[in-house]
Amino acid sequence: MIKIKDLQKTYVIHKLFDGFNIVGKKKVPALNGIDLEIKKGMITGLVGPNGAGKTTLMKILAGILIADEGSIEYLGRDVVNTPDILNDITGWVNGEERSFYWRLTLMENLRFFMALFLDEWRDSDLEDMLKVLGLEEFKNRAFRMLSSGMKARAQLARALxxxxxxxxxxxxxxxIDQSSRKVIKEFLKKWVLEEDRAILISSHHIEELEDWLDKRYSLKDGRNTENTKTVMKGVEVFFTDGTKETIDMGRISRALGRSDEIRKCKLIKEDVLDENV
Amino acid sequence: MRMFKILPFIKRDLKTFTSYPVSMIFSSLSVFLTLFIFYFLSKAITVGDSILAYAPDYFSFVIIGIAFSSAVSTGLNTISASVRTEQSRGTFEMLLSGRITTVELLAGFLTFDTIFEIVRIIVILTLAAFFFGLKLNLSHCWVSAVFLIFTFLSFLSFGIISAGVIIITKRGDPVSFFINQANILFSGVYFPYENLPSWLRPISYLFPTTYALKGIRMNLLMGAPIGEVYRELLILVGLTLVMLPLSIAFFQAALNRSRRWGTLSTY
Known part of the structure; x- marks a missing residue:
């Protein structure tokens, strides 16, 4: 559906002075040649630490930013320099609850954005979406009075x-609480299977989505890394007498023999190549 | 330009405006205070020929200046203030992800404030006429309406450029503030520009409001028909036709530049 090749983006910060130093132009690289494919009917995950380039990549795909180099192929055409096309085909949840008008109600907000996004729309579509996302009874509540979870769901409603x-x-x-997550995940799983649809998702809690993703890409410092998964290697156990012992997962029972002497434990995690991805 | 893209902005701004009732009440009261201040000020000063050339008294002169120069401020400040507010609210990027043209976006930012300003001008003039004895000659008042439209549009061009500057540099308000103050000084809002020293007077000719206020005062207070003020109007129309497309192109370029730099939402 979308093929991304060698995508590069550098933020340019124009700052004349930093204190008494003349700075001028400062360049901050964000993407250093990302390759990625979003396939029809699939949920693709983006994993990576803060600053890996996930949000930058998503903003480019949403038509908010323009990449410096590389290509984004959609329906056989390179659309990297046409943000309007990307804008048209994507719905973006930016994770910012501030991106609404807090003096308006939820319904007024969604009506405003619908009029902006679409040339024709019906209130009944909006009502249906609110029902699916469990927001129906809060539709006339001022946006500022909604809980953080409701605001997050409102973002999803707007994008959909x-x-x-x-x-x-x-x-x-x-x-978003666990039970709502489950409902939303099930809804999106069905949504993506309809004609010509795909989902790209980033999350810090990607392990929670593991069974839900069809494909996963790992990013670090604006580059693709090997597809990896995090596994538990063992536990570092700190005893009350000041000693510590590193125990691998298979031998944890040995430490449990001294369980009343344990002061704290620290999990040891390691990213390893996931051959199933 | 599609109206159904603009209407949601008007509804949004009206709802936001009315959700601050205290601010609404005080801004209405401030109109009355302004009228009182200038009514009593006009009683305390003796006017010279330079004012009598445009108006029967200082109160009439200054009220026209104040009422119409606020329209200029709206044209100058609304777009840049809107961009700033949307950026700080975190909604600017979301607006740009809509299927909306740049002209529609600018019109969306502007329409409510413009309607509000027109209502404000009508309220000021009506109150001044009913309670403070302002005598308006409305026989050719459409001429003033045309003046108002083109004054607004010509200043809107500066406002759009200022908003473009904000998008790129994240600072622009000092530019608008400076133009605003200079406009008050040079274009005859509180006193006729002819009272300025002769070496400063040429600067007055650079401000569209100079021509607009002259035409509007002559029309509304002295009953001058279009034939007597068409030169001033032509200057305004010419300025608008040149500046408005240029300013929209500049704003679009600023948006594109900011998209490339990745600084759309920063402020």
């Missing part, structure tokens, strides 16, 4: 109501 081909979700489940 745009009728996108590709749903871009930047930390969509932050502040």
């Amino acid at each position: 109501l745009k009728q996108p081909k590709i749903l871009i979700l930047d930390e969509p489940f932050t502040n």
Whole structure:
């Protein structure tokens, strides 16, 4: 559906002075040649630490930013320099609860953005979406009075109501409780299977989405890294007498013999190549 | 330009405006205070020929200046203030991800404030006429309406450029503030520009409001028909036709530049 090749982006910060130093132009590289493919009917995950380039990549795909180099192929055409096309085909959840008008109600907010996003839309579509996302009874509540979880769901509703081909979700489940997450994940799983649709998602809690993703890309410092998964290697156990012992997962029972003497434990994690991805 | 893209902005701004009732009440009261201040000031000063050339008294002169120069401020400040507010609210990027043209976006930012300003001008003039004895000659008042439209549009061009500057440099308000103050000084809002020293007077000719206020005062207070003020109007129309497309192109270029730099939402 979308093929990204060698995508590069550097932020340019124009600052004349920093204190008494003349700075001028400062360049901050964000993407250093990303390759990625978003396939029809699939949920693709982006994993990586803060600053890995996930949000930058998502903003480029949502048509908010323009990449410096590389290509984004959509329907056989390179659309990297045409943000309007990317804008048209994507719905973006930016993880920012501030991106609404807090003096307006939830319904007024969604109506405003619908009018902006679409040339024709119906209130009934909006009502249906609110029902699916469990927001129906809060539709007339001022946005500022909604809980963080409701605000997160409102972002999802706004993105879906745009009728996108590709749903871009930047930390969509932050502040959403477990049971609502399950409902939303099930809804999105069905949504993506409809004609010409795909989802790209980033999350810090990607391990929670592991069984939900069809494909996963790891990013670090604006580059693709090997597809990896995090595994538990063992536990560092700190005893009350000041000693510590590193125990691998298979031998944890040995430490449990001294369980009343344990002061604290620290999990040891390691990223390893995931051959199933 | 599609109206159904602009209407949601008007509804949004009206809802936001009315959700601050205290601010609404005080801004209405401030109109009355302004009228009182200038009514009593006009009683305390003796006017010279330079004012009598445009108006029967100082109160009439200054009220026209104040009422119409606020329209200039709206044209100058609304777009840049809107961009700033949307950036700080975190909604600017979301607006740009809509299927909306640059002209529609600018019109969306502007329409509510413009309607509000027109209502404000009508309220000021009506109150001044009913309670403070302002005598308006409305026989050719459409001429003043045309003046108002083109004064607003010509200043809007500066406002759009200022908003473009904000998008790129994240600072622009000092530019608008300076133009605003200079406009008050040079274009005859509180006193006729002819009272300026002769070496400063040429600067007055650079401000569209100089021509607008002259035409509006002559029309509304002295009953001058279009034939007597068409030169001033032509200057305004010419300025608007040149500046408005240029300013929109500049704003679009600023948006594109900011998209490349990745600084759309920073402020």
